[in-house]
Amino acid sequence: MPYSSLRDWARSRLQWPDNPARPPAPPSVRQVTGWLTRRPSTLTEDEHQQLKAVLDACPELATAHRLVRGFGNMLTQQTSVLLPAWIEDAAEADRPD
Numbered sequence: 456m457p458y459s460s461l462r463d464w465a466r467s468r469l470q471w472p473d474n475p476a477r478p479p480a481p482p483s484v485r486q487v488t489g490w491l492t493r494r495p496s497t498l499t500e501d502e503h504q505q506l507k508a509v510l511d512a513c514p515e516l517a518t519a520h521r522l523v524r525g526f527g528n529m530l531t532q533q534t535s536v537l538l539p540a541w542i543e544d545a546a547e548a549d550r551p552d
Contacts, residue, residue, distance in 0.1 A: 482509065491520050494527075518548045 482490075482505055490498060490506040498506065510517040522545050529537050 487516075491516075491523055492527075495524075522548060 487506070487509055490502055490509075495503075506520075510520055522541070525537075525541055525544070529535060529541060
């Protein structure tokens with residue numbers, strides 16, 4: 456029995472959606488890197504939600520995000536006096552082995 460005939464037979468007897476919903480594709484490494492390094496104000500609401508989901512799923516990445524944000528804030532606010540504390544925080548951060 457050819458595939459199309461089998462599919463048509465199954466659709467006639469089963470509850471079979473014409474276009475089954477596919478789960479969304481996971482974000483690419485490039486997308487996540489962009490979300491981590493861009494200013495939060497430039498992210499769309501959808502990007503904020505996707506970033507939150509990624510960070511919730513990966514505590515190590517959440518730590519990296521916190522460190523990147525802190526470093527970016529030091530650069531934009533010109534608070535280099537905070538750099539030694541940031542370096543210490545980064546050195547003590549949990550990192551995957």
